[in-house]
Amino acid sequence: MHEAGFNRRGFLRFTAGALGAIIVAPQLVMSNALAQSASSGRVVTAEAAALRVLAKARESVTYGSRGVGGLIMENRTGRVIAEGRNRRYRPVALPLRTIPDEVLTWDYTAHGETGLMKWYFANRRKLRLPDPADLTVVTTLDPCAMCTGSILAAGFSVATVALDPTGGMNTDGSGAYTTLPPRLRREAKGASGLYAIEQQRAYLGPADLPLRDTAVTGATADACSSVFFGAPSRSLNPFDDIPVENLIDPRSLGAGSAFRERTRMTWPHAFSIRLADPRRPTAALRRFLEELNRATPGSTNAVAFIDPFGNLLSASADHPERGPIATAFMNTTQAYARTRYALFNEAATHEDAKRTLTAPRAGVFVWLYAPTPGLATTIKDLGAYGSTIGRPAPGSFQYFLPPRDGTIGNLMEQIAALPPFYTQTVTIEPVQVGSVTAARAVRLPRSTEPVPYPAYP
Ligand SMILES: [Zn+2]
Structure with missing residues (x-):
């Protein structure tokens, strides 16, 4: 009964919550709601979860952004409560397009996982969503600093399929998280897992992450990686x-x-x-x-x-x-x-x-x-x-x-x-800037040309 009204309400509530104090044009409201919304269904294997987030990642590419997709699932049941994807770029309104498929930057920070965290807090009370401790984010690609920080600050767990050696916080794939300060390293280790890949990689992560006993196929794992690395943003902005x-x-x-x-x-x-x-x-x-x-x-x-x-x-x-x-x-x-x-x-x-x-x-x-x-x-x-x-x-x-x-x-x-x-x-x-002592104040030139690297104590 609860789920029957869930999609419709989630859809509408997300629209209002995501916009916050920002007032936007009607066409933006539509595309926003369609891009990321409450979801339904269950995932019972890592492969099934990976295929769902892969489909969202492919959607990112279709709409001009780099391919990253994610979902939030309930740990106990595997119920999918929301799906999200990278939405950094959006198409230009048709009458204003100067070239086909022209896109504009919508939000530099609109990564899939951070978007899901935003969605969660905008809807938590209204949809009576479970506590973050009972939820896990599944993502195609190892989360960046922003998304890792968002997930840890929010108190979710996270399960990843593909690694990102340039921007992912599990840069070396070891699960040591030396990219984080020590206290957060412990938190990340306790909350982040890499799903197993059939005949390639064992599961790496905490003992209680959902679907940790199942594996992703090599083909799905490769696709989660190549949808990001192999198809760069069209960047026609x-x-x-x-x-x-x-x-x-x-x-x-x-x-x-x-x-x-x-x-x-x-x-x-x-x-x-x-x-x-x-x-x-x-x-x-x-x-x-x-x-x-x-x-x-x-x-x-x-x-x-x-x-x-x-x-x-x-x-x-x-x-x-x-x-x-x-x-x-x-x-x-x-x-x-x-x-x-x-x-x-x-x-x-x-x-x-x-x-x-x-x-x-x-x-x-x-x-x-x-x-x-x-x-x-x-x-x-x-x-x-x-x-x-x-x-x-x-x-x-x-x-x-x-x-x-x-x-x-x-x-x-x-x-x-x-x-x-x-x-x-x-x-x-x-x-x-505006420092207490003149010695520490850094005088910056007017132009946006590079300035010398400032010295720090
Ligand atoms: Zn990110």
Whole structure:
């Protein structure tokens, strides 16, 4: 009886919950709901679970993103309560397409597993979902830093089919999780397993992971790997590489424009602060973040996104009422990307969005406090920053104050231990700004050209 109304309610509730404070166009609501929803049925073998998540991974590729799929199952029964997939890119609305199959970045952080965690906390109470301790995420590919942090922070177990030696936290496949700080290493070992592959690999993981006594076939395991590595994203998003010199300041569009009207609805703080030098945050920005953090119940941090013209666009505090993964950085980067997608994808704002908004790597994320080392949510935020930026962007990660607990040295150690994608491809370099002593303050140039690697104590 419960399950009869489950799909329909899950579908509707997911739509409302996933959007959070972000208002989007109707066509976006539709595609969002269709992309990830509550599910049903049971899986009773690792192979059956792997085939289901593989089908979701293939869907990711069909819609322009790299192939990763996942599901949430109930440990005791194998009941599948939700399915998700990578949704980083989405098709451009047909009338606005300049090339066939054109896609736009929807949300740099919309990986399958993190999406499932978001879905869970948006629906937990309404659908009376089981506790995270009774649920396991099954995924095609070893989760990245963001997804591992999300899963650990949420308290789920996770079962993986294929490994990812570049971005997966079980980088070497040994299950040692040396990519994590020691306390989280223990948690990850107790909650993460690699399913056995017939005639190739024994099961590796905790003794209580569901379906651990069954194996995935070699063909299915290979497909889970090649759907990601063999079919790279079409990456036909030309707007992520528009040089800043070719953009105009969105402030110049005028307060009455459709663009400004829409941004007011979705980025309530937009244009309230302007920095003369976009890379040198002012005391006014710090006061704004302190106030945002103070005024938000349960928040411990706040983050602002500054565009290359120095305009404050999106900003958020932590929103623990939306679950442990709704941290200030996550909320801020999602709000920027999803609203940017919506503005690109609507006829009334498309041209102005094209002239004013570029990839977040060209702007600056300013944290009130540097992330606290040792927390699962910090691993999640470092991973989300890596996924947002995607390549080196010196000076794009700034903070006013040291971590609330632990030291910057601890945080840097944690960053240095991350998989190669974060240490070699992206390089994550938090920089203190507005510092208490001039000696520690880092002077950053105006341009987005690479700056020297800042020294840390
Ligand atoms: Zn991920």
